[in-house]
Amino acid sequence: MSRTISDFAAEEERRVLSLRPVLAPSHHKYGDHPHQAYDLWPAEDPDAPLVILLHGGYWRYDRMHLTPFAAYLAKNGFTTVLPGFRRAGGAGGYPATFDDIALLVDTIPAGRPYVLAGHCSGGHLALWAGARGLLPEGSPWHTTELPTAVLALAPITDLAGTIREDLSNGAGLELLGPADRVESLLPSVDPLTMLRGPGTTGVPTVVLHGEVDEELPHEQFTGYMSVHTDAELVTLPGTGHYTLIEPGSPASRSVIETLARLSRTHCS
Template structure:
């Protein structure tokens, strides 16, 4: 029986079970953790800066050598229910090398909280960073955002926020990069992931980027691993088509190969097309 589009339950679950298609995913997570710990040991970092009162509402900040430089913020993935900012410090390497500040954000996770709180945490982290730019010595008018998987969804969601209702400029985000993003939450609600995420139909409507497009033309890079499931490619294609129809500036970085976790590694590689695209976008405003 069809559950979503032409998929039955088993087929739909397989489309979104990224770990199931990557047998060595635990080795990848271990590499991320060790590489990130080594990067933090070798570079200046302000760890676990709170932006809220919950112990999970914190971020790591890697300062540039020069005051007044841009900031790249990264939101980690993990299907809104796993992983940690400390796993992704390694991504900061090519940006720090080019005198660009980097912040990696933690947020509360499902099933302890729902999508409303997860979105609010990431919004509040960006507000906190904007308001504390002088203390952290970066240029609040040059904030860029990136995220992977669930973080790609949250990145697209942040791009659609009306920041003026929070006392920030409408164009507070000068550019963004969503990697392997989940732009329509309906298949998440209908697959195995919802046992932890707990999405309701109302939340799907409220927090699906395809249903709430940006009001401000924020330059947006979209990418997905070449070998990822058909659903990941479909989600990106449909979101890109909607953005394009609205006249938004989008850049598709096509990856000829690579699975779900290779895709995020490429953000931290200045020699890869994705890393190059992110650096070029930031440097446009530098």
């Protein structure tokens, strides 16, 4: 779907996505595939809270645009993991992308409490990973070892809506396609569908978004909140889609404060 955005939104997108990538201090693997790798930014304090940060890009693009924000989180007291995974349009899509997210969150924390955060499509994957306990026990992705908390930043929560609205020129179908199998897949991959009935994942969850986000329909946020009975919604006035991941912005300070609260309350 072609979209018309304001000058404000266009400038925000250009400014944040043109930030120079930041090289991580160390790189590691969580699996055998070349995309099953992650960057690690340790905080100064070896006992700092752990954050696993899932990048956006409509399941297509790599994680380089989020390296400045990962480095920013580390400077603000969070040991930060930024993983890669197989992506739509290449080696990923259903089921490989979901296989990788399940593998990385089951492997990287090594039993340590952690907040799972994600932006946009990374927010979808974070919410999905937090809902894996709702999957049938026979599912290869079912687990009772869930994130300590989830912070979804301007997340995609509704894959059916994403496909219906044709967001980012067919990104949802590129992830799940062909179209005739989408409905049968939603109960295992779509956070909104998975929550209908249970009403909660049992994982403390915060959805944080900008009031003037022009990238996603706001029903992606409000629709999810209508079914997740104990999730928390934080709406930042005057904030767009990308400023959430812009180091040093007022919105990024809200992200830091929310991560600190979730870590203090649930990871201590």
